[in-house]
Amino acid sequence: MPGAHNLTVTASRESLLALTPILREGVGIGLRPGISLRQTMIQDLGFCPTCVEERVQTVFLDGSPVDDIDADHAVAGCTLALAGALPGVAGIAMRRGSPVGVFREGIAHGIAHEDEAASTALLPVTLKLFNTVAIECLAAVLEQGVELRAGRLAELLAADPDALATASFTLNGQDVDRAALVTALTGQAGTLRLTAEHAETNAPTPDLAVLADIAETAGRAIMKVREAGFRVEYKEDHSPLTRADLASHETILRGLAEKFPGVPVLSEEGAAIPAEKRQRWKRLFIVDPLDGTKEFVKALGEFCVCIALAEDGYPALGAVHVPVWGKTYVGGLGLGAFLRENGGAWTPISVRHPDPAGLTVLASRSHPSPETDQYLASINVRERVTAGSALKFCLVAEGKADLYPRLNTGMREWDSAAGQAVLEGAGGSVLELVDGQPGPRLAVNKPDLKNPAFIASATPRA
Numbered sequence: 080m081p082g083a084h085n086l087t088v089t090a091s092r093e094s095l096l097a098l099t100p101i102l103r104e105g106v107g108i109g110l111r112p113g114i115s116l117r118q119t120m121i122q123d124l125g126f127c128p129t130c131v132e133e134r135v136q137t138v139f140l141d142g143s144p145v146d147d148i149d150a151d152h153a154v155a156g157c158t159l160a161l162a163g164a165l166p167g168v169a170g171i172a173m174r175r176g177s178p179v180g181v182f183r184e185g186i187a188h189g190i191a192h193e194d195e196a197a198s199t200a201l202l203p204v205t206l207k208l209f210n211t212v213a214i215e216c217l218a219a220v221l222e223q224g225v226e227l228r229a230g231r232l233a234e235l236l237a238a239d240p241d242a243l244a245t246a247s248f249t250l251n252g253q254d255v256d257r258a259a260l261v262t263a264l265t266g267q268a269g270t271l272r273l274t275a276e277h278a279e280t281n282a283p284t285p286d287l288a289v290l291a292d293i294a295e296t297a298g299r300a301i302m303k304v305r306e307a308g309f310r311v312e313y314k315e316d317h318s319p320l321t322r323a324d325l326a327s328h329e330t331i332l333r334g335l336a337e338k339f340p341g342v343p344v345l346s347e348e349g350a351a352i353p354a355e356k357r358q359r360w361k362r363l364f365i366v367d368p369l370d371g372t373k374e375f376v377k378a379l380g381e382f383c384v385c386i387a388l389a390e391d392g393y394p395a396l397g398a399v400h401v402p403v404w405g406k407t408y409v410g411g412l413g414l415g416a417f418l419r420e421n422g423g424a425w426t427p428i429s430v431r432h433p434d435p436a437g438l439t440v441l442a443s444r445s446h447p448s449p450e451t452d453q454y455l456a457s458i459n460v461r462e463r464v465t466a467g468s469a470l471k472f473c474l475v476a477e478g479k480a481d482l483y484p485r486l487n488t489g490m491r492e493w494d495s496a497a498g499q500a501v502l503e504g505a506g507g508s509v510l511e512l513v514d515g516q517p518g519p520r521l522a523v524n525k526p527d528l529k530n531p532a533f534i535a536s537a538t539p540r541a
Contacts, residue, residue: 083269084229086260089276090246092218093429093506094413096539097242100235102208102217105158107226107270109201116145120161124206125219134211134432137162155202163211163435214539215432221275229267236261240391245413246278282425283417286388287409290398291419293334294384297327298402301369301384327368327384335364335386342388345524347493354526362390365523367493371468381467387496389523397500399469408473410504416476430507430537431478437461441471441483450486450532454515458482472498472535476505483535486512490530492523499535508540509533 088095110123116138120126126135138145139160206225208216236242236257248260255263264271283291304323328346335344345352346366357363364386371382382403388396396411408428410416417425439462440455455463466474471483472495485495499509499521510517512532520540521533 084264084267084271085251086232086271086273087249087276088221088243088246088273089248089278090243091278091413091415093415093504093539094243094246094278095218095221095275096214096506097239098221098235099213099217099539101227101231102206102213102220104231105205105207106220106273107203108206108220108223110159110204112200112202116159123223124216125223126216127219130212130215134163134215135161155204157202158205158207160207160209161212161216162209211432211435218275218277221273222277224272224274226270226272229264229269229271232271232273233261233264233267237265241393241412243413281427283409284396284411284414287396287398287411287414287417289338290386290388290396291400291407291409293331293338294386294398294400295407295422296334297330297368297384298400300326300330301382302402324369328366331366331368331384331386335366339364339388345493345528347491357524358526360524362388363524365389365394365493365496367469367497370494371470381470383468383470385469385493385497387493387500387523389496392522392524393520394496394500394503394523397497397504399473399497399501401470401473406473408476408501410476410501412500412503414504416501416505418477428477429505430476430502430539431481433481433537434461435459438481439464439479441466441474441480443467443471443485448487451484454484454486457515469494469498472502472509475507475535475537476502478505478537481537484512484533485530485535486532488529488531492525492528492530495521495530495533496523502535503540506539507535507537509535510540 108124110119114122117131120131120135121128139158141157142160206220208220243257246257248255248257250260250263282288301323304326324347331346332344335342342362342364343360344364344366345357346364346368366387367383367385369382370385382401384398384400384402386398387394394411396409396414398407398409400407405421406418407420408416408418410428416428418428419425437459440458440460442451442455442463442465464474464480471480474480475483476498495509502509508517509521510533511519511521512534513519517534517536521530
């Protein structure tokens, strides 16, 4: 299929974040000449005025800084690069409102037109978006339409099976599935005109809704034990065990067996399964019947029921129910994330855009660590909040916090899998920490069920 292609992608805004690498590399757009960059961003690129005012801090034309975003844009063929605050001294110098912004004075790009007719034609330019600007404005730009090399999109989709996994595609007027799209575009050097349409997701998928119902039923079993009173026993690893754990475990197993027959279950209360056997499972449930037993025993409300469905080594769906609060969170990568309270209507939730000047960070109530304290000392923390159980993932997903670092390595997969699915559905990420830096996506069903150090964040996976 040589030549130009027209592709329409219908997906959630969270799913479209998978195309961030393409926006960083540069895409072709058309801009109206003779207007300010501020007007260009709002009128031609679809940026919201608040984003232009608060997020866009550095603007470059052909690699040179522009003095404030009200400068006229340049001629056809230029490259317009937009970013939040760039690091280092150079970034500070280029930042709007910077104390050393004097170095920007006199830097501007003019534009000259030979006649009035020329000024009405769209200028073909290359647009690059970085960091917070890419996160917040990517969907708006794609909805306006961009041009890129057809083969580049095929390369991205082939390299990442999660990218646009739940999107629908129309190529040159014909509906195609994801696999057919990759086949059609692989190796193509021609131009692809890509336009995104926002798929509204106002309710969870049927499978997510079923997991929510099972988790809430287990929550009611837990509360019955709590009301009747209970005795605490201790397992070999000295962690507490109550009748509530076992009642929830049995409730979940019955529900999963009925609704998802044949899918194996890895549960904290039934984890003695050889790794060799588990490694053959491409699809399994990972369950913590009562996450936060210590909080339960202490009569705190921060305990949860966690159910995750894992596929090919990563969480695909997750439900986290907080019985005392009556809250249930569900989500999955590319499927969105949702919250309902006391059995009411589902409400979509999403992560907020972190403010680098001061982050709200969550820390474990029952598992503090000096490693975490050392890590937090290296970043800008405005507020530190302690919380128990998988609730920390959900608070980030709900937009109430920015970061949850876990540097001590005692946590098991059933403590994190469901919360990870919810947070990824809300647009965030859960990444291993490698040498103190975010690394690969946190995997599950590993030979060793202990998690490495990781960071759960409102920032999506790059």
